[in-house]
Amino acid sequence: MTGKQRFLATMAGQEADRVPISLLLEPEFVMHSYGEKVSNYYKNIDKCVGAFLNVQRAFPADAIDVTTTLPQLGEVFGHPPSYPDDGYPVLKEPVFNSMEDLAKARIRDIGSIPVFQAKFEVLEQLVGYLGEEVAIGARCTGTFNLARELVGNERLLTAIVMEPDFVHKIASLACEVMIRLGKEYINCGVDFIYYPDGASSPSWISPDQYEEFAMPYHERFFESIKTMGVKTVYHPCGGEYPILCQVRTIKGIDAYHFSELVDPGVSRKIYGPRKVLWASVNPYRTLLRGSPADVKAEVKSVVEKAAQAGNTIIAPGCTLPALTPKENITAMVNAVREFGKMEAV
Amino acid sequence: MSTIDELRVSVINGKKEIAVQHVNKALEEGIGAAEILNTGLIGAMEKVGSRFEKGLLYLPEMLMASIAMKACTALLEPHLKMKVNEVKGRFLIGSAKGDLHDIGKNLVASMVEGSGMEVVDLGIDVAPMTFFEEAMRVKADVVGISSLLTTTMPSMRETIRVFEEKGARGSVKIVIGGAPVSEDFANEISADGYAPDAAAAVRLVKGLF
Numbered sequence: 001m002t003g004k005q006r007f008l009a010t011m012a013g014q015e016a017d018r019v020p021i022s023l024l025l026e027p028e029f030v031m032h033s034y035g036e037k038v039s040n041y042y043k044n045i046d047k048c049v050g051a052f053l054n055v056q057r058a059f060p061a062d063a064i065d066v067t068t069t070l071p072q073l074g075e076v077f078g079h080p081p082s083y084p085d086d087g088y089p090v091l092k093e094p095v096f097n098s099m100e101d102l103a104k105a106r107i108r109d110i111g112s113i114p115v116f117q118a119k120f121e122v123l124e125q126l127v128g129y130l131g132e133e134v135a136i137g138a139r140c141t142g143t144f145n146l147a148r149e150l151v152g153n154e155r156l157l158t159a160i161v162m163e164p165d166f167v168h169k170i171a172s173l174a175c176e177v178m179i180r181l182g183k184e185y186i187n188c189g190v191d192f193i194y195y196p197d198g199a200s201s202p203s204w205i206s207p208d209q210y211e212e213f214a215m216p217y218h219e220r221f222f223e224s225i226k227t228m229g230v231k232t233v234y235h236p237c238g239g240e241y242p243i244l245c246q247v248r249t250i251k252g253i254d255a256y257h258f259s260e261l262v263d264p265g266v267s268r269k270i271y272g273p274r275k276v277l278w279a280s281v282n283p284y285r286t287l288l289r290g291s292p293a294d295v296k297a298e299v300k301s302v303v304e305k306a307a308q309a310g311n312t313i314i315a316p317g318c319t320l321p322a323l324t325p326k327e328n329i330t331a332m333v334n335a336v337r338e339f340g341k342m343e344a345v
Numbered sequence: 346m347s348t349i350d351e352l353r354v355s356v357i358n359g360k361k362e363i364a365v366q367h368v369n370k371a372l373e374e375g376i377g378a379a380e381i382l383n384t385g386l387i388g389a390m391e392k393v394g395s396r397f398e399k400g401l402l403y404l405p406e407m408l409m410a411s412i413a414m415k416a417c418t419a420l421l422e423p424h425l426k427m428k429v430n431e432v433k434g435r436f437l438i439g440s441a442k443g444d445l446h447d448i449g450k451n452l453v454a455s456m457v458e459g460s461g462m463e464v465v466d467l468g469i470d471v472a473p474m475t476f477f478e479e480a481m482r483v484k485a486d487v488v489g490i491s492s493l494l495t496t497t498m499p500s501m502r503e504t505i506r507v508f509e510e511k512g513a514r515g516s517v518k519i520v521i522g523g524a525p526v527s528e529d530f531a532n533e534i535s536a537d538g539y540a541p542d543a544a545a546a547v548r549l550v551k552g553l554f
Binding site for chain 1: 359400402403404405406409412443445448495496498499525527530
């Protein structure tokens with residue numbers, strides 16, 4: 001099987017020859033590995049594509065994805081972030097401060113914004129170069145992640161207690177933006193949409209607050225994206241145990257990626273053998289600071305806990321830290337190939 | 346319920362206006378400002394921290410409690426014989442160089458302040474030399490460095506190195522925190538401690554004074 005076939009079969013709950021791997025690379029890692037500045041991830045199509053091709057050659061994963069960096073989405077409301085030469089985009093101030101601001105919000109045509117045009121071109125080229133062998137995905141940020149970027153962390157958190165209408169208004173607006181962006185990505189030919197939303201995780205808000213303020217918008221996003229025929233992955237990102245059962249009820253999700261804070265064996269027990277899980281290797285303790293032997297041992301353990309019946313993709317618990325030693329990434333890729341073979345039943 | 350108890354409950358529940366009313370009432374009843382602070386406010390924030398660690402409240406409630414605490418503290422300051430946190434120690438905090446995240450740092454700053462210490466917040470993207478210069482300027486007892494990006498973690502090591510190079514390492518404790526950070530990393534860079542969340546940070550910092 002090609003990596004793409006393996007990945008898509010697993011995502012569809014079908015048999016594959018082995019467990020696939022996805023690396024969730026950060027822009028800094030991708031560009032620095034290629035000797036390029038981070039800003040080129042956003043602004044130089046050729047260098048960005050070259051960097052992805054280079055990384056895929058060095059660490060052959062079954063799926064790769066291009067990310068949306070949160071502050072970029074200020075552009076959608078006419079508030080472009082600053083783009084440091086060798087760093088991530090930064091929105092210096094909230095875009096919206098009041099209900100009045102939100103009432104006047106207008107979403108620009110994303111396809112007309114140059115930095116997004118560049119991103120779409122990168123995706124189309126990657127689909128062209130790699131799309132027969134490797135699954136290509138796009139990382140859409142989550143609704144609550146975007147909401148907090150647009151209004152500020154503390155404003156969103158206090159509004160949950162003091163101004164619930166404000167939270168619903170900004171979450172609804174953020175959800176609409178992500179649906180439009182998701183559709184643009186799908187038009188580029190991607191195979192999957194990855195949706196991380198740490199700001200609605202139990203690291204931030206309670207399960208009751210998650211149910212009231214976040215779940216409706218997550219479901220709206222996934223159900224909308226599903227109608228376009230791509231696979232969806234949800235990454236709640238952050239101390240997810242309190243919401244594991246709630247997450248199961250959200251419609252439109254093809255695969256669940258819980259962070260390293262959730263034991264893959266526990267999530268497999270709760271979700272059963274048929275749900276597709278992205279099972280996590282600890283990105284900090286193991287991938288960043290461990291040895292190749294540590295990585296190999298953890299991959300083996302994760303496969304044993306979660307992948308006995310297939311329906312599992314191995315990934316870091318969150319994005320792969322940019323300073324992860326290259327030998328550890330190689331160890332992870334090799335270990336998945338070694339331990340992830342499916343046994344004949 | 347006594348006025349102090351009512352004050353404590355209103356802070357824990359993040360009810361700023363009600364908490365301020367209780368502070369005024371307590372002062373009118375002749376309760377000393379120091380007692381209001383220590384028993385009412387600091388006691389409340391300790392409860393908030395404890396409940397956060399147990400998963401009984403989350404960031405929205407913690408923030409609301411911090412906001413209530415600050416409003417009450419501001420009201421008390423003129424009534425106290427010395428500055429609110431003068432004797433308890435000075436905590437300097439900032440996000441590591443290159444790191445623009447601040448929610449965790451802000452919470453730690455609020456919680457440590459709520460526990461009775463003076464806090465100097467340097468903000469985000471703080472260079473190692475800035476940590477040193479400001480620590481010397483304000484005579485910090487403890488320096489806290491927050492990092493959410495793995496690429497900014499080396500700056501924590503560099504900050505400690507700067508203090509060592511300037512001969513000031515022995516005069517200040519340096520603690521670290523943030524999602525990618527760990528106790529192992531703290532030991533590796535010879536930090537004086539690591540805290541996984543704001544409530545643990547308060548206990549860590551208080552224990553270092």
